[in-house]
Amino acid sequence: MTNRTTIAGITAASKPVRALKGVVLALCCAAVVVPFLGIVSTSLATHEQITRDGGFVLVPDEVSFAAYTAILSGGVVTRATLVSLFVTVAGTALSMATTILLAYGLSRPRSTAHRPLLMVVLFALLFAPGIIPSYLVVKSLGLLDSYWALILPVAVNAFNVIILRAFFMDLPREVIDSARIDGAGDVAILFRIVLPLSKAVLAVIGLFYAVAYWNAFFSALLYLNDTAKWPLQLVLRTYVVNQTQLGVDQLGSAGAALPPQEAIQMAILVLSVVPVLVVYPFVQRHFTKGVLIGAVKG
């Protein structure tokens, strides 16, 4: 068997093998894209088409935003969306602040009490507290039915701290040392040098936190008994996964004919995916720049 050789030295594959690879990758991409397409299309489709296509539309004949108007005009879904937005914004802000400070505080291995403080973070990574003891702590702090119960227990993610610390430690020492000679203190160094040099990794960690808050489902189920406080993911579970019918009572728009149930369900689904889809492309390009790899090697 003769091999053609590329410059890199990796022996090039034969034509059929390359075609097969292309087909496999195309199928993988389709497995992700087609469901999205179907969800968006169904949320925009009319009653007749949904009935005709058996509940799931891949390409809508006619576009109708009735489902979105229905869920966003001040009912259960609108409120849940606002709750999720609040928890995500407040939680991400608190998480970023505490994580940056902790990672910075641990970024100089020869500082006082460095080792025991680092151990606190590393062991948190190894021992996950059980469901029941965590519940008891949240309960005894009086946080049940409070949005803080969705934020404080997960505010500091030890893994994110380790990634960020590794990144801070890899920053060029000379820049920091020369700033120190110019009289900059630890606070000034953090804000004027460390943070501006770490934008990419901060964007990635910010995305991780924001997505975790936005997607949190079980913590809300566990800690919020008051259904009026439910975030979007729990509403999604009730009306889409468990197929509870959404009536006029749950929607803001009274009087008008309800859009098809399937369209409403898919519109809620789209609503819960959109924020992720909006932020993702801006952060995604940083993934491949190796910002996540530092933690693995060190």
Add this chain to the structure above:
Amino acid sequence: MGWAGLSWWDRVRRDRILLLATLPGVGLLLTFHYLPWLGNVIAFKDYQPYVGILDSPWTGLANFRIIVSGDPAFLNALTNTLIITLLQVLVVFPAPIALALLLDSLMSARLKRVVQSVLYLPHFLSWVIVVAIFMQLLGDGGLLNNFLRDHDLGTVSIVSNPDAFFALVTGQVLWKDAGWATILFLAALSRIDGTLYEASAVDGATRWRQLWHITLPGLRGLIVLLLILRLGDALTVGFEQIVLQQAAVGVDASEVLDTYVYNNGILAGDWGVSAAVGLVKGLVGLLLVLGANRLAHRFGEQGVYQR
């Protein structure tokens, strides 16, 4: 700056900003990651919420009896957990390695980036969304069954079929995370020394021999590391994912240790026994990580932490 001669107090003064910076984060970790371990005392008590943790009577190891007594509900949860873990190690673990090799061999960097962006995306969707999407595709009124019905091929029950539950759960994890998991393997692949491939090509190595003698050895450290981490989670399988789907397939098919603790403890009020199961689960997980790490050191790999 000679700091070796500084007293402890002077060093605290010198590092005061760094120490202050760690306070909020360390405080949160101590409260929500370490304080709960004290809550585990209820595993040794007959805990009644209205009596309180301190005043509930001690029961010694009585709550732990369920783990060794052959209780069918507990054994069922344990068996299901282990089967799902095994399926995930066998099916889900190798998938991103294969996918990364495929992606890495794409010649066009631009195409590679597009494919990567698409395949990473499902990782950022919540389990509620993933389960809802699978219902739309494979549910009794979903895309697949509508297609089969339209062509008079009968229907297949997937999302509400207890016998298909393990396959469904594995398929969902594959869909959600296989793409994202390639990120680490792609990074490791890009670090393999290109001259190794050149030299082997000169010696007439085929692609399969290059894969076997250069690529896979280059990934070995990472594979060992990830297997160790997975082993530590051997008793933890997709809690949110399973809670969401328990109603559809029933407890027999879907109960795992975490849902057992939740259903019996928080929902049914059998606090002590559930806490005991949770505690043993946590300790076993820790022992598994430490044991696997020691094994990795013995085989000359780095493992999770250095000695």
